Amino acid sequence: MILIDEKYERFRAGVRDFVKEVVEPRADDIDKEGTFPEDVVKACAEQGYLGLVVPEELGGAGTDTLEYTIVVEEVSRACGSTGIILAAHNSLGTWPILNFGAEEQVDEYVPPLARGERMGAFGLTEPNAGSDAAGTQTTAVLDGDHYVINGSKCFITNASDDRDTGYVITAVTDKEQGVRGISSFIILGGTSGFRVAKHENKMGLRGSETAVLEFADVKLPKENLLGKEGDGFKQFMVTLDGGRISIGAMALGIAQGALDHALERAKTRVQFGKPIGTKQAIQFKIADMATQVDAARAMVYNAALLKDAGKPFSTESAAAKLYASEVSYFCTYEAIQIFGGYGYMKDYPLERFYRDTRLTEIGEGTSEIQRIVIARNLLGKLS
Ligand SMILES: Cc1cc2nc3c(=O)[nH]c(=O)nc-3n(C[C@H](O)[C@H](O)[C@H](O)COP(=O)(O)OP(=O)(O)OC[C@H]3O[C@@H](n4cnc5c(N)ncnc54)[C@H](O)[C@@H]3O)c2cc1C
Incomplete structure (x- = not known):
């Protein structure tokens, strides 16, 4: 568990209720139908999730980056598709206009995006x-x-x-x-x-x-x-620094979702007369998953807090995205293993999590590119 201000845990509880009621029941069908979930995105817009980090006077929810991170994490815990829709809309489609736009551009383009009338x-x-x-x-x-x-x-x-x-x-x-x-x-x-x-x-x-x-x-x-x-190159480098926090959050949410299911299964699946969670082989998998999820959460939240504090966060966001995406792949892989043959079936969400999280090691810069960003930030330009 990561210790954060109580206000963020209260915020998370609200997001979690919404996800349980609206997102989770639709997640399997969204994957099977393979179509943009208009209904879920509309409900997200009503919650203000399409205007995260946009000031209220521009039609947004006025959240900070950590709250935004928590939304993407909790949504992705149930549905990666909705997670990436929110991440791309907020971080990539809206934020550059909010941040780099002239006043007239901000006034014209940001409010419809923030209200969810237009996708970014x-x-x-x-x-x-x-x-x-x-x-x-x-x-x-x-x-x-x-x-x-x-x-x-x-x-x-x-x-x-x-x-x-x-x-x-x-x-x-x-x-x-x-x-x-x-x-x-x-x-x-x-x-x-x-x-x-x-x-x-x-x-x-x-x-x-x-x-x-x-x-x-x-x-x-x-x-x-x-x-x-x-200015375009500089702008997209800065935009991607922030975007990587949300892809890290998405990976984190999927990893936590896989861990939640694995924990439940370890307690309830009986083989050889006992729950499989009594076996050390399964316990060690759970311990490794939980440890890595906590470490990933600390890194992703730290990058968000640095961004909100106005401090440099390029290295930390690249590292958070790199680590969280690899943890997420590990956790979805191990969760399927804990489910055995059932994990391979579409009746359970694990194979969906496994497929969904693969993108987090590719989008907004592959893992190789994150390593280049981190090393370049640390080493400077060597000749
Ligand atoms: C589902 C999805 C959604 C996406 N959404 C968006 C979006 O909204 N907007 C957008 O602009 N893009 C988007 N992308 C694109 C994404 O950012 C790129 O796919 C990614 O940056 C990699 O580029 P590429 O696919 O051309 O791979 P390539 O650049 O061809 O890379 C292929 C391989 O070579 C490696 N490689 C490349 N250069 C180096 C190097 N210098 N050193 C070491 N290894 C290297 C890469 O790590 C990778 O393993 C999305 C991609 C996907 C799959």
Whole structure:
């Protein structure tokens, strides 16, 4: 158990009640149907979960980062799909506008996102620019009072032509400037020349939409530039620092969910005349899972607290995401082992947790990239 201020435990209790009543009963069907859970997301919006960390005067819930972390953790404990929908919407689709947007952009774009009337998405990854996001190839050419955007993005969470969606995307405005030539833009779904070209069919997180975006001579007003030309690379590095806390929270929630089920099973499954939890082999698995979940929680919460305190947190958020995602994979693997053959069946949620958590070692920077970020922060630039 991690000792945090009592107000956060009270907050968690409220989130947990909501998850038990609304999210958990739908989680299996969301996975089986593989469709975006409109009903659950609407209920989340009513709770303010689509406006976490957005000030109340802009239509948000005005929570701090630790409260946001707790929401993503508790939701993911039951349903990873809903967890990633909230994480991508809040950290990637909304936060960059809130943080880097001019006052008019914040006033125009943030309230509908915070109220959940519009979903938020973030388009950074491209077919030829994944881990190496500096290799962005989508271009934005200034032509009078607008930019002309051409290119494509892939694997974009929450992307959809079916619902009102706002995107923050990156594009090259000056090829000669390298990473200083990448800029960010706000673009709404339905803009002429911009379309969702393909919906991916994924192994897990099946209720979350993941799609390819295409831009063909899209005319975007100059006012849609986020910050200044050339700020895009810096902006998305900072955005991902924060986003990694929420992916860490998602991994943590799934790990805790797997541990909860494993504990229950260890107490109730009788073999050789006794509950399997009487066997040291099972006890050691439970002990290792619980120890690692607590350590992951301490790291994820610490990164959130550092962010809220205005202190540097890039190393800590990368380490928290790296560790929590690997713990989550371990816990879902071991929970299936504790369930034996039943864990392999779709009648129980363990195989879903196992599939869902695999993304946490890939999205918002793979585990290899987290290690690079941590080492680079510690070592500096060596020649
Ligand atoms: C379900 C899902 C949702 C996603 N949502 C979004 C989203 O909303 N927005 C968005 O912009 N992107 C999103 N992504 C993309 C995600 O961030 C990328 O998949 C990820 O950054 C890895 O890029 P890649 O897939 O191109 O892999 P690659 O970059 O091709 O990497 C392949 C392998 O090589 C390794 N590798 C690459 N470079 C190095 C290096 N320098 N040193 C050591 N190893 C290296 C990687 O770690 C990996 O193991 C999503 C992806 C998925 C699967």
